[in-house]
Amino acid sequence: MTLELDGLTRRFGDIVALDRLSFTVPTGQVFGFLGPNGSGKTTAMRAVFELVTLDAGAVRWKGVPLTSNDRRRFGYMPEERGLYPGMVVVEQIEYLARLHGVPHGDARAAALHWLEKLGVVDRASSKVEALSLGNQQRVQLAAALVHEPELLVLDEPLSGLDPVGVDAVSAVLVEQAGSGRGVLFSSHQIDLVEDLCESVAIIDQGRLVATGTVEELTTRGRRRLVVKVEGDWTGAWATVLPGVTISRVEGGAVRLVLDEDTDPQAVLAAAMKAGPVEQFGFERQRLSEVFRESLA
Amino acid sequence: MKYVVIGVVVVIVALRVWQRMRRRAGATGSPQTPVLARTRHLGAALDRFGGDIGLVARREVRERVKGRTFRIGTLVILLVVAAAVTIPVLRKGHNVQHVGIVGTLSAPLRATVLAAGPALGTKVILVPEPSVTAARRALVAGRVELVVVGTQRILVDQGLQPSDTSATALLVRIISSSVSLQSGLVKAGISPLQALRLANPPPLPVQSLHPAPHNQTARTTAIYGLILTYVLLTQFGTWLLMGVVEEKSSRVIEVLLSTLRAGQLLAGKVIGIGAVALLQAALIVGVALGLGAAVGSTLIHGTAAVEVASSLLWVVLGYAFYCWVYAAGGSLADRQEQVQSLAFPLQLPILFGYIVSITAIGSSEPSTLIKVLAYLPPTAPFAMPVMVGLGAVTWWEFAVSVGLMLVAIVGVARLASAVYLRAILRTGGRVHLRQLLPSRTS
Numbered sequence: 001m002t003l004e005l006d007g008l009t010r011r012f013g014d015i016v017a018l019d020r021l022s023f024t025v026p027t028g029q030v031f032g033f034l035g036p037n038g039s040g041k042t043t044a045m046r047a048v049f050e051l052v053t054l055d056a057g058a059v060r061w062k063g064v065p066l067t068s069n070d071r072r073r074f075g076y077m078p079e080e081r082g083l084y085p086g087m088v089v090v091e092q093i094e095y096l097a098r099l100h101g102v103p104h105g106d107a108r109a110a111a112l113h114w115l116e117k118l119g120v121v122d123r124a125s126s127k128v129e130a131l132s133l134g135n136q137q138r139v140q141l142a143a144a145l146v147h148e149p150e151l152l153v154l155d156e157p158l159s160g161l162d163p164v165g166v167d168a169v170s171a172v173l174v175e176q177a178g179s180g181r182g183v184l185f186s187s188h189q190i191d192l193v194e195d196l197c198e199s200v201a202i203i204d205q206g207r208l209v210a211t212g213t214v215e216e217l218t219t220r221g222r223r224r225l226v227v228k229v230e231g232d233w234t235g236a237w238a239t240v241l242p243g244v245t246i247s248r249v250e251g252g253a254v255r256l257v258l259d260e261d262t263d264p265q266a267v268l269a270a271a272m273k274a275g276p277v278e279q280f281g282f283e284r285q286r287l288s289e290v291f292r293e294s295l296a
Numbered sequence: 297m298k299y300v301v302i303g304v305v306v307v308i309v310a311l312r313v314w315q316r317m318r319r320r321a322g323a324t325g326s327p328q329t330p331v332l333a334r335t336r337h338l339g340a341a342l343d344r345f346g347g348d349i350g351l352v353a354r355r356e357v358r359e360r361v362k363g364r365t366f367r368i369g370t371l372v373i374l375l376v377v378a379a380a381v382t383i384p385v386l387r388k389g390h391n392v393q394h395v396g397i398v399g400t401l402s403a404p405l406r407a408t409v410l411a412a413g414p415a416l417g418t419k420v421i422l423v424p425e426p427s428v429t430a431a432r433r434a435l436v437a438g439r440v441e442l443v444v445v446g447t448q449r450i451l452v453d454q455g456l457q458p459s460d461t462s463a464t465a466l467l468v469r470i471i472s473s474s475v476s477l478q479s480g481l482v483k484a485g486i487s488p489l490q491a492l493r494l495a496n497p498p499p500l501p502v503q504s505l506h507p508a509p510h511n512q513t514a515r516t517t518a519i520y521g522l523i524l525t526y527v528l529l530t531q532f533g534t535w536l537l538m539g540v541v542e543e544k545s546s547r548v549i550e551v552l553l554s555t556l557r558a559g560q561l562l563a564g565k566v567i568g569i570g571a572v573a574l575l576q577a578a579l580i581v582g583v584a585l586g587l588g589a590a591v592g593s594t595l596i597h598g599t600a601a602v603e604v605a606s607s608l609l610w611v612v613l614g615y616a617f618y619c620w621v622y623a624a625g626g627s628l629a630d631r632q633e634q635v636q637s638l639a640f641p642l643q644l645p646i647l648f649g650y651i652v653s654i655t656a657i658g659s660s661e662p663s664t665l666i667k668v669l670a671y672l673p674p675t676a677p678f679a680m681p682v683m684v685g686l687g688a689v690t691w692w693e694f695a696v697s698v699g700l701m702l703v704a705i706v707g708v709a710r711l712a713s714a715v716y717l718r719a720i721l722r723t724g725g726r727v728h729l730r731q732l733l734p735s736r737t738s
Contacts, residue, residue, distance in 0.1 A: 049554040051721055068557065076554040080723075082547030087359065098351050099555050143551060 002026050003151055003182055008047055008057035010040075010206075017043040019206040020057070025199075027151070027182035030173050032197035032214075034190045034287065040206035041186040042079045045155050049076055061151075072100055075149035079156050079186075081140050085129040089139055090115065092128060093146050100147035107146075114142035119168065134165055141169060151182035158187060170196050190288045194218075202291050209294045218284040221293070225256045225264060227271050228279035237274035241267060253279060348556055352564020353571065360535065360572045370576055373527070377584045380520070385591045391418045393467050396425040396434050396443035396451075404492035408478055409444060411496055412470040418463050442468050447479040514603050515657055518685025521607030522657070524580060525677055526650045529614050532573040533622040533646075534639050539565055540626025540720075541635055549720055558717045566619045577611050606684045606694070613698065614677030616705045618646065620712035627719040628727045649675035653682045662688045671697050673704035 003025040010018040017040045025031045035041050046052040048059050049071055061070045083092055093111035102110055115121040118138040123131055128139060137160060144152060157173070158166050173196065177183045187193045190202070194214060201211040210217055224247070229237065235246055235254035243262035247255045258264065264282075271277050285293075346353065360366050395409055406422065413420035423440050425431035428451075431443040435453045441464045443451040450472050456465045478495035482488055543549045543561075552561055581604060625638045649669060656666040662683055669679035670689070680697050683689040719727040 046550070049550075051550055051553060072555050074554070076551060078547060078550040078554075080547040080550070082549065082551045084359075084542070084548055085546055086542075095351070095355055096551065096555075099348060099552070 002062070003048070003184065004060040004063070005044060005048075006058050006060060008044055008059070009055045010043055010047070010052060011055055016206050018047070018054075018057070021203060021206060021208055022057075023201040023208055023211045025151075025182055025184045025201075028177055028180050029198035030177045030183045030185070030196055032193050032200040033184055033186040033203070034193070034200050034291070035186075035188065035203040035209070037188050039188075039203050041188075041203065042155055043206075044203075045076075045153050045184070045186060046078075048153055049074070073147070073150045075100075075144035075147065075152045075154075077140055077144040077152075077154040077157055081136065083128045083136065083140060083143065086127055088125055089120070089128055089131070090124040093139065093142050096143045097146040100149070102147050110146050110148075111142070114146050115139070118142050118172070133160060134162060137161060137165070138168075141172070145172070145176070149181065152176060152184065154183075154185040156187060157185050158189075158193070190291055191286055194287045200287065202287070202294070204291075204295060210290055214287065217290050218287065221285070222260070223258045223264070224283040224285065225258060225267060226253055226279060226281055226283045227256065227267065227277065228253045229271050229275040230278050231275050237270055238267070241270055255283065348560045349564040349567065352556070352561055353568035356539070356565055356568025357571055360569065361575075366572070366576075369531075370579065373576075373580055374583050377520075377580055378587055381584055381587045382591050391463065393418050393420050393442075393463060394423050394440040395420055395467075395471070396423045396431045396440035398425045398428055398431050398443060399446040401444065401446070402488055404488040405447065405475060405478060407492060408474050408495055409471055412467055412474065415470065416463055416466050418467070420467070442471070444471065444475065447475060514685045514687065517603040518607070518657055518681050519654065520584070521603065521610075521681050521685075522650060522654050522678055524577060525607065525611050525614055525681070526646065528573050528577055528611055529618055529646050529677070530643055532569055532615060533618050533642065534635075536565065536569050536619055536622040537626040537629075537639055537642070538632075538635055539569065540623050540716075541629045541632055541638075544627065544629065544720060544723075545631050547723075553721070558720055559713060562623055562713060562716055566623060570615055570619060573615055574612065577608065581608060603681065603685055607681045609698075610677040610681050613701050613705070617673055617677070617701065617708055618642070620705075620709045624712035624715040624719075627716040628729070630723060630726050634726055645674040646678075649678035653678035657682050657685060659686075662686050671700055673701045673708075676701055 004022075005024070006022050008018045008021040010016075019040075021040065021044055033041050033045070043052055047054055047057075048066070050066075059066045087095075090108065090111050093115065094107045097107040097110050098104065112121060112124060115124050118141060120131075120135050120138045120142070123135060123139075128136060131139065137157075141154070141157060144154060152173075154173075157169055161169060173183050173185065177198070185193075197214055199211070199213045200217065202209045227235075227238070229252070232254075233249075233252050235249045238244055238246055238254055238256055241262075243259035244267060245257045245259075247257050249255070256267065258267070268277070268280055271280065393413060397406075397409075401409070409422065410420050423434070425434060425440070425443060428443075428445060431440070431445070431451060434440045435443060435451060438453075441452075445451060450468055452464070452468060456468060474495045478491045481491035481494055486494065543552065549561075585604070621642055622639075625642050626635075629635065629638055652665060652669060652675070656663060656679075666679050666682060667688075669675040670683050670693075672679075676697050680689070680694065684694070715729070715732055718732045722731075
């Protein structure tokens with residue numbers, strides 16, 4: 001059960017918003033859709049809901065083109081948010097639940113359940129416009145979740161939230177993925193969400209830059225070592241080693257990039273010769289580094 | 297009569313109290329009475345009706361009817377209608393002239409004074425006053441309108457201008473001349489009974505070359521119908537416009553369209569707001585007719601019933617025509633502030649039709665302009681009821697106008713839906729129609 005974006009292309013005049021963008025979102029894991037501002041994430045997500053017409057490409061669900069019935073079982077949280085400002089919170093969520101096919105008798109209970117879970121049930125009978133932005137965002141998330149969707153598509157769900165809010169929303173995303181649903185969410189803060197995602201697709205200027213599991217992406221390519229030798233602040237000992245490049249030195253910790261055939265044991269031996277080794281280990285790349293490297 | 301007005305107010309207050317109690321009962325989750333439980337069942341059954349369009353329509357009805365603007369607005373309109381229906385009747389009821397009599401007045405003279413009333417469409421009541429002083433006090437206090445002091449003079453509170461055509465002034469003139477004539481005749485030796493006959497001769501019959509102008513009642517009804525149509529079309533059109541702008545500017549449209557088709561949303565909105573409009577129109581007409589029947593107003597007599605039905609039909613047709621235009625207009629906006637500038641041009645044809653029609657209703661013959669406007673769909677909701685009010689239209693002419701309107705409604709609905717579908721998801725500034733032309737790739 002996967003969501004497949006296949007060759008999505010969209011131009012706005014001279015601007016290319018999506019350029020043959022293809023990637024697959026598996027269910028049962030949190031999938032991060034990452035890229036700088038204006039890279040086309042929102043356009044791609046809107047394309048899933050046919051809110052933007054594509055010049056080319058197709059979106060498939062379980063291997064077949066998406067239908068409006070499929071979309072009804074998805075949950076969507078748009079980037080610019082969107083709720084009726086003057087409508088009572090619980091009635092609004094109930095209404096959206098009904099539009100997604102939740103039966104009359106269950107819609108109110110489902111709405112209250114999600115408001116409770118997201119910590120805004122005490123504002124259930126307030127109007128949306130009376131809520132703080134953070135609370136409005138929680139209500140918006142409740143609107144996306146209320147019908148227990150098979151796939152969640154959340155555009156920047158963490159932006160504008162305080163750390164407690166980020167933790168609460170992250171926990172919901174992990175829980176949803178854990179129960180076998182698809183969770184696709186976008187973020188422009190690539191490193192911030194690294195720990196939250198199992199897999200990612202990174203895009204820039206509408207083009208796919210990299211996709212795969214975070215594990216694969218951050219450990220692929222040349223190996224990286226971080227070595228700290230007591231009393232050494234420059235890492236001069238490493239400059240003479242063949243097949244080793246110093247990427248940076250910070251507080252005496254030397255970060256090294258090894259060539260394919262360089263033996264880490266040789267590096268360790270050289271470090272021990274320079275002094276007592278305090279720290280020695282492989283280091284994963286940060287996703288932002290993967291992004292920058294992929295662009296280069 | 298005033299009891300009817302009081303009755304209406306009492307019913308409205310009672311309804312509000314009942315609603316508040318019901319709301320409170322719902323909020324505290326107290327056990328439901330069987331009646332309440334039954335209404336819930338009815339609500340649940342209704343809630344399954346009409347699919348997604350029904351859901352959208354019901355939300356519109358709920359949100360609109362709940363709004364304070366609607367409730368206060370409806371109440372104000374109802375009060376105005378109640379006043380318009382009852383006040384003329386109440387005023388007519390007040391049309392009684394009290395004539396104080398000082399001293400003795402012979403039976404034939406009393407008959408002359410009494411006979412002056414019906415000629416003016418009023419009723420004269422004689423009030424014996426013991427003395428001139430007492431009569432003066434009664435005049436000042438307003439208990440009597442005039443005092444006949446024997447056959448010598450007539451007393452009034454304030455001097456009367458020759459141009460004064462009030463019932464009292466006319467009565468004073470008639471009584472003054474006929475009593476004077478009658479007592480003069482008696483003094484000249486003619487018997488009092490003969491004098492009475494001579495002072496009150498039977499009026500000459502009046503023959504007219506043309507029949508009287510058309511039924512005034514139908515015209516009055518047509519005026520009320522025009523005002524109602526104008527108020528409802530502009531009010532509910534603006535609601536539709538604002539509703540569409542609200543969805544677009546708050547971006548809730550994206551959430552809605554992730555599960556609904558734009559056509560379903562539009563249809564639901566039009567039906568929901570239309571249902572509220574129809575409900576309000578029915579309420580207003582119901583109260584007007586009910587009160588009219590209760591107080592004996594002429595509003596529902598004669599051909600006016602046809603006029604009421606035609607006005608209601610044209611309210612519905614007018615809404616069905618303009619709702620699409622307003623919805624499409626709303627989809628062009630990006631922010632709430634643009635509502636005014638978008639609503640104004642849409643209101644122009646309505647305003648034009650309304651003004652031309654309301655001025656035409658006073659004329660005896662419909663002008664060529666109004667005849668033409670009665671067949672043009674944007675102005676027909678105003679001009680055609682006027683033609684009916686003037687009795688200047690046959691049933692088939694009426695049917696042709698309705699037919700043209702129906703065709704126009706289908707055309708406008710298709711065009712407006714196309715604009716709506718193209719514009720509703722475009723953000724970042726006002727959308728101009730030329731941006732939506734199919735030749736341009738969007």
